[in-house]
Amino acid sequence: MKKNKIFEDIVHGIFLILGLITVGCVVLITIYLIISGLPAIKEIGLINFLFGKQWASTAAEPKFGILPFILTSIYGTSGAIVIGVPIGFFTAVYLSKVANKKVRNIMETSVNLLAGIPSVVYGLVGMLILVPAIRKIFKVPDGASLLAAIIVLAIMILPNIIKVSITSLDAVPKEYEDASYALGASSTETFFRVSVPAAKSGIAAAVVLGVGRAIGEAMAVMMVAGNVANMPSLFQSVRFLTTAVSSEMAYSSPGSLQRNALFSIALVLYIFIMLINATLNFFLKRDKEK
Amino acid sequence: MNKRKIYIGIMKGAMYFCTSLTALLVLFLFGYVLIKGIPNITWELLSTKPSYLAGRIGILPDILNTIYIVIATLIVVLPLGVGAAVYLNEYALNKKVVELIEYAAETLSGIPSIIYGLVGMLLFSNNFGTSILAGALTLVIMNLPTVMRTTQESLKTVPQSYREGAFGLGAGKWRVIRTVVLPGCLDGVITGCILSIGRIIGESAALLFTAGFAHAINDFFTGLTSPGATLTVALYVYAKEEGEFAVAFAIAAILMILTLLINLSTTMVGKYFAKRRNI
Amino acid sequence: MSNIITSKDLCLWYGDNQALKNITVDIPEKSITALIGPSGCGKSTFLKTLNRMNDLIPIVRIEGEVCYENKNIYDKDIDINELRREVGMVFQKPNPFPMSIYDNVAYGPRTHGITNKAKLDEIVEKALRDAAIWDEVKDRLRKSALGLSGGQQQRLCIARALAVEPKVVLMDEPTSALDPISTSRIEDLIMQLKEKYTIIIVTHNMQQAVRISDYTAFFLLGDLIEFGETDKMFSNPKDKRTEDYITGRFG
Numbered sequence: 001m002k003k004n005k006i007f008e009d010i011v012h013g014i015f016l017i018l019g020l021i022t023v024g025c026v027v028l029i030t031i032y033l034i035i036s037g038l039p040a041i042k043e044i045g046l047i048n049f050l051f052g053k054q055w056a057s058t059a060a061e062p063k064f065g066i067l068p069f070i071l072t073s074i075y076g077t078s079g080a081i082v083i084g085v086p087i088g089f090f091t092a093v094y095l096s097k098v099a100n101k102k103v104r105n106i107m108e109t110s111v112n113l114l115a116g117i118p119s120v121v122y123g124l125v126g127m128l129i130l131v132p133a134i135r136k137i138f139k140v141p142d143g144a145s146l147l148a149a150i151i152v153l154a155i156m157i158l159p160n161i162i163k164v165s166i167t168s169l170d171a172v173p174k175e176y177e178d179a180s181y182a183l184g185a186s187s188t189e190t191f192f193r194v195s196v197p198a199a200k201s202g203i204a205a206a207v208v209l210g211v212g213r214a215i216g217e218a219m220a221v222m223m224v225a226g227n228v229a230n231m232p233s234l235f236q237s238v239r240f241l242t243t244a245v246s247s248e249m250a251y252s253s254p255g256s257l258q259r260n261a262l263f264s265i266a267l268v269l270y271i272f273i274m275l276i277n278a279t280l281n282f283f284l285k286r287d288k289e290k
Numbered sequence: 291m292n293k294r295k296i297y298i299g300i301m302k303g304a305m306y307f308c309t310s311l312t313a314l315l316v317l318f319l320f321g322y323v324l325i326k327g328i329p330n331i332t333w334e335l336l337s338t339k340p341s342y343l344a345g346r347i348g349i350l351p352d353i354l355n356t357i358y359i360v361i362a363t364l365i366v367v368l369p370l371g372v373g374a375a376v377y378l379n380e381y382a383l384n385k386k387v388v389e390l391i392e393y394a395a396e397t398l399s400g401i402p403s404i405i406y407g408l409v410g411m412l413l414f415s416n417n418f419g420t421s422i423l424a425g426a427l428t429l430v431i432m433n434l435p436t437v438m439r440t441t442q443e444s445l446k447t448v449p450q451s452y453r454e455g456a457f458g459l460g461a462g463k464w465r466v467i468r469t470v471v472l473p474g475c476l477d478g479v480i481t482g483c484i485l486s487i488g489r490i491i492g493e494s495a496a497l498l499f500t501a502g503f504a505h506a507i508n509d510f511f512t513g514l515t516s517p518g519a520t521l522t523v524a525l526y527v528y529a530k531e532e533g534e535f536a537v538a539f540a541i542a543a544i545l546m547i548l549t550l551l552i553n554l555s556t557t558m559v560g561k562y563f564a565k566r567r568n569i
Numbered sequence: 570m571s572n573i574i575t576s577k578d579l580c581l582w583y584g585d586n587q588a589l590k591n592i593t594v595d596i597p598e599k600s601i602t603a604l605i606g607p608s609g610c611g612k613s614t615f616l617k618t619l620n621r622m623n624d625l626i627p628i629v630r631i632e633g634e635v636c637y638e639n640k641n642i643y644d645k646d647i648d649i650n651e652l653r654r655e656v657g658m659v660f661q662k663p664n665p666f667p668m669s670i671y672d673n674v675a676y677g678p679r680t681h682g683i684t685n686k687a688k689l690d691e692i693v694e695k696a697l698r699d700a701a702i703w704d705e706v707k708d709r710l711r712k713s714a715l716g717l718s719g720g721q722q723q724r725l726c727i728a729r730a731l732a733v734e735p736k737v738v739l740m741d742e743p744t745s746a747l748d749p750i751s752t753s754r755i756e757d758l759i760m761q762l763k764e765k766y767t768i769i770i771v772t773h774n775m776q777q778a779v780r781i782s783d784y785t786a787f788f789l790l791g792d793l794i795e796f797g798e799t800d801k802m803f804s805n806p807k808d809k810r811t812e813d814y815i816t817g818r819f820g
Binding site: 004007008011012014015016018019020021022023025026028029032033036086087088089090091093094095098099107109110111112113114116117118119120121123124125127128129155158162186188189191192212215216217218219222223242245246249250263266269270273274276277280281 | 294297298301302304305306307308309311312313315316319320322323369370373374376377378380381382387390391393394395396397398400401402403404405406407408409411412413431434435438462463464488491492493494495498499522525526529530535538539542545546549550552553557
């Protein structure tokens with residue numbers, strides 16, 4: 001009898017530990033990033049690090065300013081949002097409200113496929129189609145540029161935006177829409193003036209999710225953005241926060257200031273992501289409460 | 291009145307345009323990659339390892355590494371993820387703890403893979419070397435939230451009456467979970483598995499610094515402790531570093547086909563279990 | 570006849586809501602006791618305190634005592650699993666597990682450590698015979714229990730409860746989800762069962778209470794208003810509220 005109870009308590013304990021592993025992972029990741037990210041920031045100085053316009057990690061007199069990366073990440077993400085969100089949004093409204101079941105099924109499968117394509121494949125196609133196309137169309141010496149990265153990122157965030165927006169649009173109570181019809185609004189007007197505003201929290205969440213995905217993407221961007229530490233400009237080769245970390249990791253020696261600075265970049269990226277997550281949670285919660 | 295018509299026209303036009311654009315994009319991506327890739331998939335490519343002497347590239351080691359890393363990741367992540375889900379759904383009474391765990395899982399799923407790669411390098415590779423195992427453990431953390439979430443969704447669909455029935459017969463909690471609850475959430479576990487496989491196959495940034503780039507043919511256990519590139523990492527290396535686009539497209543085509551299969555199987559699992567439930 | 574279950578000053582709260590108020594009642598052995606009353610009166614809640622099924626709800630708080638064979642089942646040293654083996658339960662909606670018919674009935678015995686195949690076969694057959702469903706299912710014991718009709722499922726659930734050889738079987742409106750023919754088969758079955766078992770049944774159907782029960786307890790808003798022999802209570806209720814209820818003036 002007692003043995004039984006002890007056994008159940010042990011099982012309970014095991015499951016509790018399994019449950020807390022996720023929490024442990026988050027704590028571990030945070031601590032590791034902070035511990036390995038702080039030394040370089042201390043050595044370089046926070047202001048010099050964040051707002052320095054020059055990154056020359058292997059120069060005789062090395063410079064570790066990551067403003068070009070930060071701005072590139074921000075511009076690149078904003079660009080992807082500007083292009084990807086409208087396309088995703090209109091697609092989502094069409095699929096949620098207009099499309100018949102068959103079209104919707106086919107499109108949902110397609111969107112899922114799009115979400116499943118590995119980022120290196122996006123990078124590969126971008127490298128071989130987008131980059132030369134940009135070079136030819138805009139007559140620039142190298143097509144590997146911020147613009148190429150923006151277009152690839154816009155495509156990559158599309159599935160997230162479409163899926164989350166559809167979920168949110170589907171959840172709009174039919175009564176709202178009926179009320180709008182009863183006032184003589186056409187279906188299109190109803191969708192955009194009643195359904196969309198009613199689903200705006202969810203759509204906002206979709207956008208934030210897209211921001212998170214775009215700012216965190218490394219491989220595809222690495223393959224199309226040229227990977228040079230310039231201040232961002234649409235037709236120039238640029239380096240993102242993510243690619244800054246990965247491109248020098250392989251040849252920086254452990255313990256060097258260069259490598260430590262890469263960890264600091266990762267820490268900055270992590271802080272960005274945490275802020276985005278907090279925003280995302282805010283919108284999702286608001287969407288749920290309604 | 292006219293203004294209204296224009297508004298409706300524009301909005302309708304935008305919807306049709308964007309939806310077609312999305313559809314075309316998917317068609318184009320798959321069409322392009324498959325057309326350029328499939329002709330390059332040869333038996334020699336699939337069955338050999340790269341040799342500078344023979345001037346040949348083979349992706350057999352990468353295929354094996356991919357399989358090893360999938361197996362190793364799943365072996366670890368399944369018990370952890372399912373266990374966490376069981377804790378949340380069956381044991382946890384304290385709402386704060388549930389919220390904490392769910393928040394942690396959400397946070398994990400929002401962290402970019404490059405950060406996982408970095409932390410994986412610090413945590414695993416620096417301790418026991420760049421290896422498939424280090425890569426797999428990194429992927430475990432990445433996929434934990436996925437397995438947890440799909441299992442949890444599925445646990446919620448196990449009718450409460452099953453649990454009551456079993457408790458009413460005097461079964462202890464663990465027995466109820468093992469015999470009645472867990473079999474009922476099989477679909478969630480399988481879905482989580484498939485989604486994880488998809489993510490593992492597609493992952494590259496998290497593996498660059500944890501599992502490395504080697505192309506040696508190993509058996510499973512040697513493979514675990516040796517560095518090795520998965521298909522996706524190999525694609526990156528061949529395209530970006532070596533300019534071997536034919537091989538890159540062949541791998542890309544294989545990855546696309548796998549993506550198709552994975553999507554297909556998630557849908558089929560969903561349908562199969564939905565049907566079984568409705569008996 | 571001795572009393573197998575007795576409750577004394579039993580109070581139960583869901584959070585701040587008191588659902589049972591000082592219930593004191595003695596339930597005689599090898600009889601059928603019906604718990605009646607309007608919905609929300611506490612009859613189901615009371616039933617579930619008798620094998621501690623309320624433990625599954627985290628916000629429930631209990632005071633007072635319930636004795637089963639003269640032992641308080643809310644004592645700390647009680648083995649809940651053993652208690653639930655002896656005080657079995659049949660639920661409102663048939664809830665067979667998604668397993669074969671055989672495995673459903675064998676679930677309880679296996680839970681309590683019986684693994685011998687021959688022994689299990691014997692228990693399963695006996696339980697299914699006792700629940701009057703053996704003839705209908707003997708050729709498809711390995712088929713899924715979910716393929717049975719609602720009435721068959723409920724008799725299977727009764728068989729499942731009997732397979733662990735309980736002394737008391739609690740039934741929570743076991744026929745409310747069933748058609749009249751299945752209902753009457755189950756009523757017949759319950760009346761046969763009282764030779765070996767003590768049955769406590771919650772019902773919202775007063776004809777059913779009259780037809781099958783020996784004793785009746787009438788609950789109202791968490792109070793036990795009246796308890797006594799069924800014939801007497803229905804022909805000559807002591808309390809005005811009981812009379813109002815059984816003559817259909819409310820509820």
